[in-house]
Each structure stands twice: as structure tokens, then as C-alpha cells.
Amino acid sequence: MNNPAITVLLVEDNDMIRECITAYLEDEGFTVHSYVTAEQALERIVAINPVVCISDMRLPGMDGESFILKAHTLCPVTSFLLHTGILYTLSDELRDIGMTDGDVLLKPIHDLSKLVKRITHISVTGRG
């Protein structure tokens, strides 16, 4: 439960979802920065340089996939997770930057402890 060194960036336009994921991750000790749109997150992501970035797929403005591709060029060591409501197969572009099927989180997440496990796993093993 001591994860303060692990910084997580969350992009989610649904207020309730953003709040509950943030609350859970903060309880677990992570440092969480959350944004409503991809555009806002892109302005801050370099300064934050998160270990893990979780993005919703459907966002107002830029969508989650474009956001991740752009954010990856800014923060190449950050690992990305995509949060989506539809059965989704990763695009080749996202696979090219190292994402795998396990990085797609299907809404609704039944158990947030699984998300925590994934984040800690990434932060321990790193990915590239």
C-alpha cells in the first residue's frame, strides 16, 4: 500500500468514474492526477511524467487512442492502459508502442484491486 512514488495520470470525462477510480488509487497510496479531456492531460503530462496513464476511449475532443499515441511521443517511458466500454481490439499503432490485450480495461471494472495489481506490476517490471 505504499505507492506514493508511483504517479498515475487518469483521463476520464465521466465525473463519477473519475472520482471513484481516483479515490481508490489514492487510498492505495498512489499519486493521482486526473483530467477530463485528452487536451488538458497533454498540457500537463510532460511535467507529471507518470509511470502509468489510464485513458478512457471515448472522450470529448481527442479520443483515447489518439491521445495515447500522442502522449507516448511526449513520455516514451510511460505505460498506457485503455479504458473502454465496448469490446475492443487494439489497433496496430497501439501494439507498436508496446501495448498488449491486457492493457485494455473493459468497463465496468468489476474489481479495482485488479487495476491496482496491474499498475504495481507495470511499475515493478517496467515495459518497453
Place this chain on the structure above:
Amino acid sequence: MPPKAEMFFKSESRYRMLVENSSDIIFSLDFEGYFDYVSPAWKNILGHEPSEVIGHNFREFVNPDDIPRCEDIFMAVIRTNSMQEMTYRIHHGDGSWRRHTSRVNRHRDENGVQTIFGTAHDVTERLRFEELMTQSEKMTMISGMAAGMAHEINNPLGAILQHAQNIERRVSANIPANVQAAAEVGVSLDLVHAYMEKRGIFDFIAHIRSAGIKASDIITNMLQFSRRSDAGAEPVDLSTFVDKVLELAGTDYDMKKKYNFHRIELQRHYVADLPPVLLSVTGMEQVLLNILNNAAQALAGSDLPHQPRISVRTRVAAGMAVIEIEDNGPGMDKKTAQRIFEPFFTTKEIGVGTGLGLSVAYEIVTKGHHGLIDVSSQPGMGCCFTVKLPLQGVA
């Protein structure tokens, strides 16, 4: 009238030839409903010799449920002297019911004898096709709805599930922020915990979560409709695969707790040297699980005088791999059997059945695998589901 036509209408033999060669049935009934003429086409279409029909009442042939409707039409014809159309089920010599459409009218001959005169043809196949079409239109409509609904519902569901989890977490003494906040307001977290335990609040939270998960599973099921690709199909050894699904079924919570899956006797008959079958593992897993789930539920839900049993068989027939799942439960009547693959058709109580399981199975088997799925059942005689998957195309 031109002379040629005049001659034609005067020749009774020509008339007779027309009537007797018609591919439609031509018939005539007296006002009591007794046939005084049926054309030879009756034999081709319905199997009886005209001599077995003439002198008999139409009520001996038409389905009892449809007789009142036919009577109404005859009455209307007699009263209004106008042509009417009607569709009804009629007995075939082979014992089956066929659906016919008839045009009937009233006729008075030179001698003043009045009859009801009509033509009839078989529309069974056409109606069946139309029904299949409405079925497939329903499916298409649902697949469109499912994707939209998933989006709208998944976020609120996520909030319900995850906030419930947050509530649990926020009274845990393992989280330093909780301990600190409790100290600030002057309560002991242990006591808060004990109170919540005593008043069953943790159970309530657990129920919120399990209800949320159930709702989410329904959405996932509905989403199967919009996922039509057979991407991810791989050659699979059917016996190993079926064994794996049976094992999965045994570990499923509902199957274990609610339907006592372990008390059901499982029989397996796998044909040896079955060639590999090309299938989407997750899709076909769901098909078999849905069928097994229904079987277990049917077996658990009725008092059976015998040991509950599910038999699973694999074999090859006519170039297809066949999986049969048979139970010795209560079975179902014909009316139910005709509808079980329809989306939202269920005989179970609200909250127990969604009526989606078998329609999803139907979609996955037919669209995803170009296969066939069918049921045979009779009340009290158990139920057997057959899934057939094409074998060709496998390396």
C-alpha cells in the same frame, strides 16, 4: 365475346382440364362445410386422395384453433357475396400441419345450388421464411441497441460497483488516511467496523456489487450480438475442448451453489479420431456454457423421480462435427421449443432469466461459425441441444 373464347367457355372438358391441372387446390363446399369437390392437386399438396376428402367436412382437416376463423369467413362470404381470403393450418396426410391460404367466394349454379367455391395453396415455407426474417431483423436491431446501451450503462454501472468498493475500503483500518480521519472525528475505526458488521451493512454492500456484476454480465451478453466476426478462430480438438468447458461449468458460482452441478451425473461419449474443428474458443465456450447452465437450472428446478443427468456427445455427421448436450429434466412443449432462440424469450421469472442465453448461442453458432443449433424436446422427456459445426476448411 370473340368466337374462340365463346367456344372455350362452352366446352366442359376444357374447363375440367383447367381445374384438374391447376397446381393450386380447387374446392367446393356446401354451406354446412362438406366438400363436394376437390381437385387432384389436393393429393400432391396434402397427401389424401380426393375420394378421402369429398363428402367430408372441412372441420375434419382444419386445425381446431383455426375453425372459428374459417367459419367467420364463410359466413362473411355467404352474407356479402364477396371474395374473401383466409389463412389456416390444415392436416397433411403425413401427420404434420401445413399452412394454407385460400380465396373463397360464393357460387350459384344454373340449378340454383349454392356452394362456397375456392382455391388454396401452401404457404408454409413462405411464412416460415418470413418468420426467420423477423427473427434476424430482431437480432440486427438488438445488436445496434446493444452497443449504444453498453456505452450508456457501463459508466453508471462502473460507478455503482466501484463506489461500493470504495465504501468498503474507506472503513478499513489498513488505510492510513482512514485511521487519521477517524481520529480527527473521534471515533474508533474498529467500532465503526463492528457496528457495520453487526447491522449487516457489509452484506448490503456485497449485494450491491454482485447485482452490479450481474447487470454488467447481461450487457456483455448483449454485446455479443454486435460482435459478429469469427476472428480468432482456431483448430480445436473437440473432446478436449468440451471437457474443458465441463470443467469450467463445474467451477461457476451459480452452477455450484444454485444448481448443485456436482450432484448431476455427467456422461461423456466422445467419438474417437474426430478431426480438429475451427472455432472461436471464447464464443463456443459461451454457447456450451449457456446450454449447460440451462440444463443444470432445469434439473435443479424440478422434482425428478430419477438421478439428474447430463449427457454430452460428440460425433461426425454429414461433414459436420456434432455436439449434443442432453438432459433428463422437465423438457419443454412444442410452443416453447419454437421460441427459445428468440432474444428475450424466457419462461423463467423476472430476475432469473433474461432470455438471452440461447439467442446469443444461436448468433455465435450460425453467424460466427456458419453452424446449426437445434433443440429436440418433449414435456417430461428431457431436452437435447445439437450444435453442428462445419468441418471443411480446417487444415
